[in-house]
Amino acid sequence: MRWFVLVTLLGCTQPGSKTCIDICARESDCINATKAEIPFDEKECVSACEVLRADQQNVAKVEAHKECVMKNASCAAVLECP
Secondary structure, eight states, X not given: OHHHHHHHHOOOOOOOOHHHHHHHHHHHHHHHHHTOXXXXXXXXXXXXXXXXXXXXXXXXXXXXXXXXXXXXXXXXXXXXXX
């Protein structure tokens, strides 16, 4: 959860990679499905994710987050991914 809040707060105008698009789409679906009151903009999420992926120190974190988001069937679990 903290990760996507960080991702949401960071911004950039780069087009998104499939990795970032997939992560943010899944998180958006879960926020909508759970009616969570979490401020979330999918485009900002993708942009922020790309900023993180551009930093070699964060590539593994982004990949680990994607794995967590994509493997969990439960939206509650998705929203708790680090």
